[in-house]
Amino acid sequence: NAGVTQTPKFQVLKTGQSMTLQCAQDMNHNSMYWYRQDPGMGLRLIYYSASEGTTDKGEVPNGYNVSRLNKREFSLRLESAAPSQTSVYFCASSEVRAGGSPLHFGNGTRLTVT
Amino acid sequence: AQSVTQPDIHITVSEGASLELRCNYSYGATPYLFWYVQSPGQGLQLLLKYFSGDTLVQGIKGFEAEFKRSQSSFNLRKPSVHWSDAAEYFCAVGNAGGTSYGKLTFGQGTILTVHP
Numbered sequence: 001n002a003g004v005t006q007t008p009k010f011q012v013l014k015t016g017q018s019m020t021l022q023c024a025q026d027m028n029h030n031s032m033y034w035y036r037q038d039p040g041m042g043l044r045l046i047y048y049s050a051s052e053g054t055t056d057k058g059e060v061p062n063g064y065n066v067s068r069l070n071k072r073e074f075s076l077r078l079e080s081a082a083p084s085q086t087s088v089y090f091c092a093s094s095e096v097r098a099g100g101s102p103l104h105f106g107n108g109t110r111l112t113v114t
Numbered sequence: 115a116q117s118v119t120q121p122d123i124h125i126t127v128s129e130g131a132s133l134e135l136r137c138n139y140s141y142g143a144t145p146y147l148f149w150y151v152q153s154p155g156q157g158l159q160l161l162l163k164y165f166s167g168d169t170l171v172q173g174i175k176g177f178e179a180e181f182k183r184s185q186s187s188f189n190l191r192k193p194s195v196h197w198s199d200a201a202e203y204f205c206a207v208g209n210a211g212g213t214s215y216g217k218l219t220f221g222q223g224t225i226l227t228v229h230p
Contacts, residue, residue, distance in 0.1 A: 004157070033217070040123070042204060042220035043158075058217070090157060102148060103218060105157035 002026050006091050006106035013081045013113045021076040021109050023091030030096045032074035033058075033103065034066060036087040043090065049074055050096065081113045116141045118207050120221035127195050128229045135190040135224050137205030146208040147188040148218065149179055153201045161203075164188065175199070200228045 004025045013019055025032065030051045035043040035058075045058030049068040063085060065077045074093075078085055088110050092103040117140045127133055139145060146165055150158040162173025169181040179190045188205060202225050206218040 035220075040222055042118075042222045043206075043218075044220070045217060048217060102160045102163050103158070105150075105159075107155075107157045 004091055004093055004104055004106035006089075006109050008109060009107070011109060011111050013078075013111065015082060015113060017081050018077070018079050019081065019111075020078075021089055021091075021111075022073070023075065023106060024073045025091075025093040025104070026072065027093060027095075027104060028071070029093035029104070030071070031094045032068065033092045033094075034064075034074070034076045035090045035092065036060065037090060037108070038087050046076065046089075078111075081111075083113045085111065086113045087111060116145070116207050116209075116219045118205050118219055118221035120203075120205055120224050122224050123222065124225045124227070126227040126229060129197050130194050133190075133192045133195045133199070133226070135203050135205075135226070137188045137190065137221060139186055139188065139205070139207045141186075141207055143209070147179075147181060148206040148208070149173065149177070149188075149190050150204045150206065151175075151201050152204065152223075158204060161190070195226075195228055197228045197230060200226055202226070 007022045033048040034046040037043045044060045047066040049055045052071045067075045088108045090108045091106045094103050095101040119138045148163045149161040152158045161177050162171050164171050164181045202223045204223050205221040208218045
């Protein structure tokens with residue numbers, strides 16, 4: 001009963017390095033999301049995938065790319081990390097159905113870019 | 115554009131006291147409204163949600179929230195706070211008419227401290 005699993009939990013990068021954050025869900029949800037959390041700013045949507053095979057930009061997509069590998073997995077890539085990308089990153093998933101569906105979150109990846 | 119405001123950055127209450135966390139939203143259509151709680155080092159857990167119907171919704175851990183359309187508010191309440199309620203609380207609004215229900219806009223969060 002894992003829910004949404006994110007790896008790694010912690011990561012330190014130097015400016016200019018690249019990395020991929022992994023996310024997998026086992027709830028058979030159609031939609032998946034990447035949010036970043038910064039102090040005093042709540043959570044902001046980076047990218048989302050409404051269904052397998054589709055991805056769209058959210059509120060703060062610059063500097064990121066995503067891949068919806070299959071229905072279970074949705075990865076976030078930083079091609080050239082910058083200190084402004086220091087943040088806690090959360091992956092989430094939800095069903096898409098009439099009447100709405102809440103988000104189910106992973107435990108986050110804490111990323112520091114020096 | 116939709117937005118959510120949580121006016122209180124930090125609230126301190128004594129254990130056993132009542133609690134109200136404020137949330138005001140701006141949205142042009144019928145909103146979906148949520149309250150999430152985040153314990154340190156953890157992801158966000160859903161406390162309760164409002165989609166339609168009864169404007170007073172009950173959630174987990176003894177929390178409730180009331181949707182007031184005229185005031186654009188969705189305040190979270192608990193009659194008696196427990197020390198384990200200390201956490202950060204987020205209000206969020208989503209699009210009731212779209213297909214991507216997880217495209218939520220979050221407030222800045224309210225940190226709750228509970229004194230024994």
